[in-house]
Amino acid sequence: LVFRPREGGHQTREGVSQRLRARLSTLACSAIRSGGMGLLSMSRHSNWRDHHFKLQLKLHKREFLNYKGKTEFLDELNTIAGLRHKNLVQLQGWCVEKGELLLVYDFMPNGSLDKMLYKEPERGKLLSWSHRQNIALGLASVLVYLHQECEQRVIHRDIKAGNILLDGNFNPRLGDFGLAKLMDHDKGPVSTLTAGTMGYLAPEYLQYGKATDKTDVFSYGVVVLEVACGRRPIEREGYKMLNLIDWVWGLHSEGKVIEAADKRLNGEFEEEKMRKLLILGLSCANPDSAERPSMRRVLQILNNEAAPLAVPKVKPTLTFSSDLPLPLTIEDIVSEADQESMCKIKID
The missing domain is CATH 1.10.510.10 (Transferase(Phosphotransferase) domain 1)
Known part of the structure; x- marks a missing residue:
């Protein structure tokens, strides 16, 4: 499942289409740095349903996929989901897929x-x-x-x-x-x-x-x-x-x-x-x-x-x-x- 923030910080639950599943599974194409809870990766250019966009993925490594890792992942999600500021990295959605936890952000082309x-x-x-x-x-x-x-x-x-x-x-x-x-x-x-x-x-x-x-x-x-x-x-x-x-x-x-x-x-x-x-x-x-x-x-x-x-x-x-x-x-x-x-x- 993916949660996507709507206007005003509210969230809706959507089923993940096969195409989006495939997209998320290929997002981790090039790790750019390590974060406190996992790897940050970036996606390549992609067209999906005629929307041209770039995304950045935070992939929580398998060693974090215990109860503590999931809890901290959800804590991070709950913290940032309702935050809105031009100088924050914008959360676009999240996914739990095949034992891996992922956060999807806007892609920042100039890196860290x-x-x-x-x-x-x-x-x-x-x-x-x-x-x-x-x-x-x-x-x-x-x-x-x-x-x-x-x-x-x-x-x-x-x-x-x-x-x-x-x-x-x-x-x-x-x-x-x-x-x-x-x-x-x-x-x-x-x-x-x-x-x-x-x-x-x-x-x-x-x-x-x-x-x-x-x-x-x-x-x-x-x-x-x-x-x-x-x-x-x-x-x-x-x-x-x-x-x-x-x-x-x-x-x-x-x-x-x-x-x-x-x-x-x-x-x-x-x-x-x-x-x-x-x-x-x-x-x-x-x-x-x-x-x-x-x-x-x-x-x-x-x-x-x-x-x-x-x-x-x-x-x-x-x-x-x-x-x-x-x-x-x-x-x-x-x-x-x-x-x-x-x-x-x-x-x-």
Whole structure:
């Protein structure tokens, strides 16, 4: 069976025709990346009932097809089915076929943001400064929607460059809601198994396992710094791990934050706007969650409707009270793990 969203977010149930079954069975023709719960694949051009379209498929791998995998699949479906925003990847339908679980989305021809930042430049395709500004703005807009404008607040919990897809005009579309949590607007943080991608996780989330809108703000700040600097959140340099936030903050403390700008842009950007974006990224990635702005304030800053926040010259340090010998440094956390690996730490 396939569920297809109609206008207003309601759903109808339709039987799957033999032709659609055949189409879905051939959609997984070329995997483009791994997500939190499975593979993302893309379809080829196709004409079906005279409608020319492209789709993107999320295929949940067979090892996830236990009760937990099905439950998380349905959680993701229920989360995104009713969401409508121009900067969200649009769900077109879903299917359970021969023991495989599939989500069908609009196809994003320019792939993921991390691919455009780190792979395409090798082929001569570099994100322009205007596209980077638009990505920061679009992502801020959709997070305002998720945090404040939905009936239930949505905490994404896995905001990263790999989960931001780019349409034909390089507009950002946030996807992969496999780790998302819904919260009532008047409720406190959600205590949960810490899950996400290393380098994007807020320190208090790593420490206590409590997800709030401010943990999403932290991840957004990391993405903004990636977009501005063209560097991954965590990079290995020899035997050391280089943390992007620490590096940019160090330049900021020396009054040289503009030197963090992506060198591949060859200076083709407005210096004051680049500085503003870098400072915004640092303010969102502040270790102290109380000092991070709301996404509404971030959007206002980007639209020149509010003044930029002041960022301390020295990066704040946090002290956590805990009886558990938890890793508190980037080196401890990622010494045995790749930067893209999933982090799961249970906090009692």
